[in-house]
Amino acid sequence: xxxxxxxxxxxxxxxxxxxxxxxxxxxxxxxxxxxxxxxxxxxxxxxxxxxxxxxxxxxxxxxxxxxxxxxxxxxxxxxxxxxxxxxxxxxxxxxxxxxxxxxxxxxxxxxxxxxxxxxxxxxxxxxxxxxxxxxxxxxxxxxxxxxxxxxxxxxxxxxxxxxxxxxxxxxxxxxxxxxxxxxxxxxxxxxxxxxxxxxxxxxxxxxxxxxxxxxxxxxxxxxxxxxxxxxxxxxxxxxxxxxxxxxxxxxxxxxxxxxxxxxxxxxxxxxxxxxxxxxxxxxxxxxxxxxxxxxxxxxxxxxxxxxxxxxxxxxxxxxxxxxxxxxxxxxxxxxxxxxxxxxxxxxxxxxxxxxxxxxxxxxxxxxxxxxxxxxxxxxxxxxxxxxxxxxxxxxxxxxxxxxxxxxxxxxxxxxxxxxxxxxxxxxxxxxxxxxxxxxxxxxxxxxxxxxxxxxxxxxxxxxxxxxxxxxxxxxxxxxxxxxxxxxxxxxxxxxxxxxxxxxxxxxxxxxxxxxxxxxxxxxxxxxxxxxxxxxxxxxxxxxxxxxxxx
Amino acid sequence: xxxxxxxxxxxxxxxxxxxxxxxxxxxxxxxxxxxxxxxxxxxxxxxxxxxxxxxxxxxxxxxxxxxxxxxxxxxxxxxxxxxxxxxxxxxxxxxxxxxxxxxxxxxxxxxxxxxxxxxxxxxxxxxxxxxxxxxxxxxxxxxxxxxxxxxxxxxxxxxxxxxxxxxxxxxx
Numbered sequence: 001x002x003x004x005x006x007x008x009x010x011x012x013x014x015x016x017x018x019x020x021x022x023x024x025x026x027x028x029x030x031x032x033x034x035x036x037x038x039x040x041x042x043x044x045x046x047x048x049x050x051x052x053x054x055x056x057x058x059x060x061x062x063x064x065x066x067x068x069x070x071x072x073x074x075x076x077x078x079x080x081x082x083x084x085x086x087x088x089x090x091x092x093x094x095x096x097x098x099x100x101x102x103x104x105x106x107x108x109x110x111x112x113x114x115x116x117x118x119x120x121x122x123x124x125x126x127x128x129x130x131x132x133x134x135x136x137x138x139x140x141x142x143x144x145x146x147x148x149x150x151x152x153x154x155x156x157x158x159x160x161x162x163x164x165x166x167x168x169x170x171x172x173x174x175x176x177x178x179x180x181x182x183x184x185x186x187x188x189x190x191x192x193x194x195x196x197x198x199x200x201x202x203x204x205x206x207x208x209x210x211x212x213x214x215x216x217x218x219x220x221x222x223x224x225x226x227x228x229x230x231x232x233x234x235x236x237x238x239x240x241x242x243x244x245x246x247x248x249x250x251x252x253x254x255x256x257x258x259x260x261x262x263x264x265x266x267x268x269x270x271x272x273x274x275x276x277x278x279x280x281x282x283x284x285x286x287x288x289x290x291x292x293x294x295x296x297x298x299x300x301x302x303x304x305x306x307x308x309x310x311x312x313x314x315x316x317x318x319x320x321x322x323x324x325x326x327x328x329x330x331x332x333x334x335x336x337x338x339x340x341x342x343x344x345x346x347x348x349x350x351x352x353x354x355x356x357x358x359x360x361x362x363x364x365x366x367x368x369x370x371x372x373x374x375x376x377x378x379x380x381x382x383x384x385x386x387x388x389x390x391x392x393x394x395x396x397x398x399x400x401x402x403x404x405x406x407x408x409x410x411x412x413x414x415x416x417x418x419x420x421x422x423x424x425x426x427x428x429x430x431x432x433x434x435x436x437x438x439x440x441x442x443x444x445x446x447x448x449x450x451x452x453x454x455x456x457x458x459x460x461x462x463x464x465x466x467x468x469x470x471x472x473x474x475x476x477x478x479x480x481x482x483x484x485x486x487x488x489x490x491x492x493x494x495x496x497x498x499x500x501x502x503x504x505x506x507x508x509x510x511x512x513x514x515x516x517x518x519x520x521x522x523x524x525x526x527x528x529x530x531x532x533x534x535x536x537x538x539x540x541x542x543x544x545x546x547x548x549x550x
Numbered sequence: 551x552x553x554x555x556x557x558x559x560x561x562x563x564x565x566x567x568x569x570x571x572x573x574x575x576x577x578x579x580x581x582x583x584x585x586x587x588x589x590x591x592x593x594x595x596x597x598x599x600x601x602x603x604x605x606x607x608x609x610x611x612x613x614x615x616x617x618x619x620x621x622x623x624x625x626x627x628x629x630x631x632x633x634x635x636x637x638x639x640x641x642x643x644x645x646x647x648x649x650x651x652x653x654x655x656x657x658x659x660x661x662x663x664x665x666x667x668x669x670x671x672x673x674x675x676x677x678x679x680x681x682x683x684x685x686x687x688x689x690x691x692x693x694x695x696x697x698x699x700x701x702x703x704x705x706x707x708x709x710x711x712x713x714x715x716x717x718x719x720x721x722x
Binding site for chain 2: 513533
């Protein structure tokens, strides 16, 4: 992984070289059309940007030279200096030197070969000023060696690429992986040593390819995080609040499209934190908190995942309010809400139509709820959770995959059909004796690690006749021991009884095509090495299904 | 286009009419046809993965050349009673799948026998009789009734086989 500094440097060089090419183009045109103000303005703009960028990253030579060129062009623009032969030569030389400096930023021992170029630039400016002041002490320009013009043509080391092209590349890699797995399993069946060697090699190459393409799509989280200080300032000003924002983990890398998808979500949570989380200064002082509200935005990478945390030290979410809200909005009856675990009650803030905002401000509470945030995170196979303590603050944690293409999944069988569940949504796998399951209120329930969890017999749920479906009867279960996959979604757990567990495997999820794309419980399909089609279950949809049933 | 056809085939037939190329297959005891332009390919039915929670006429999804498409049984869709054949459990009968290209997706149709291709002059295709059109169930998909050497072929319009209502039904 490259350091941030190295990356900035490469971007600077690529941009500077682009500017340099544009400068060359414009100055050549200007030579033919010296009165073109548009060209002059453009040259001025390019030099100005170059100066600022170089200064920001610490390339003083480049920024100084840009500044001198800029001064000369300013005189030309103000008609104080004529764009004539001698001046033209000096300016061309100056721009050439600029190009050379850019190409040699990495070269430690580099010395400007011809100081005369810079001297001449200064003289041109001095002479013009002298003339302006009525003096006639014109200084002779020194002749610069024309060695620079014997330069090579160099092309930039960086290419810009449309994200669309990278998307396409990634899709192709996905297809390739499916075929690779296919070949691998055929080779195992045939037990042919040459084929085994070739397919093992193919495996390594495709794996390399997959990671290279995934790597090409990675950007630093900083590219999003660094926009927040300004945004936070604007919201804080509008809300008349004092906010101190601390950002960390900008170096963590993540797929560009995933970052794109969560941008609005993060902004939404940030607005909520400032508008509803952080109390006004006087209130904060009264409860003994510092006047300035603290918000931290941090990223951490955790194996194949990236965790983004947004924490505020505001008033927190009042669980009593949430419980009241659940009843008021008709999600659950009051007696059920009473027994809800705190984390489960809190998860209702992600339900559509659930809002605790009492007033609408410019930035928050305009009816766009956290459910939209949740859907965005779900769509990329991520998870979101919220922790809050009344009076202390609220933390939103986003677990995101670093890449969209390949997901770890658990494969299993139900009624001779293959299914997969992304690992992102699996909590654990347990085996339970049928006698340990209990029939309660039309559903099966098990006591797993001190938690009472609803358990569903997938075969009955998927293949049972809707008329006679009975998810609450143990009589439908086969065998004495049940394999249960515990899935989690939105702080809620659900057990799924499967017929046979297979293995954990990386899969490439393909979307379902019309007309079967509208069936919610499927997140897509994947092809197994055997060529079999495997349905990928959508855990959010299945848990939602049972919540509405409850 | 009609002119070109006249030029090439006109030598044999004095009066040449535009023809429609159909892929013809049997459902129940009747013959049905689909315009050849709407048929992407015909293959032996690959292994189908059942897809629970879909209407019974969706048999599941199958992998056809890397594309995963839904497979539909028109006999069930139209509620046509299949012709009972002698069932030989040792040799399960092969079926065929027509991959059809609807506007923005591909769907597979299962048929029992090898589909054939057939050209019928446009004039030999009649509009579906009014009383059939009145029946709500399958009026929309019947483009016309073709007659060819004593055979009667029901020409289907595949774009309408899955009506919006049914797509809605799929959602639930």
